[in-house]
Amino acid sequence: KAKMMGAMASEPGLMMFTDNTTLSSLLSPDDAAALNKGLDARGIPPASVAKMKPWILSAMMALPACEVARQSAGEPVLDVKLASDAKVLGKDVE
Structure with a gap:
């Protein structure tokens, strides 16, 4: 676990978009609304995950x-x- 966390800390591009890409730029308006509803239900502000890559957000939401x-x-x-x-x-x- 420590090794994985170290890799993610040293290479933020593994988990986050480092360019102008955002999650909402990859989704249709309906899909973005559904995602925001799910985030709100878990008390997660959508803006706090806007730059996360889909795989990491999926892993978070799977719990x-x-x-x-x-x-x-x-x-x-x-x-x-x-x-x-x-x-x-x-x-x-x-």
């Missing part, structure tokens, strides 16, 4: 609201928690 709340509260990613719980129970985890 259910309950997982976003867990992670915001400092909980580990659900997959990590499940693996940790399994190890505590003596299960083999690779």
Whole structure:
């Protein structure tokens, strides 16, 4: 995870448009309205993601609201928690 975060920090073009491209410039007006509605429902200001590349926004939006709340509260990613719980129970985890 640290290696991935380092790569993204050193190369912002991996996650963000570094030219004049914006998400709304890639979408039809109807699609942009649907995206903004979904962002608003999650409390994400559309302007805060305007320069994000679609793949990173898709990854963000794919998380259910309950997982976003867990992670915001400092909980580990659900997959990590499940693996940790399994190890505590003596299960083999690779």
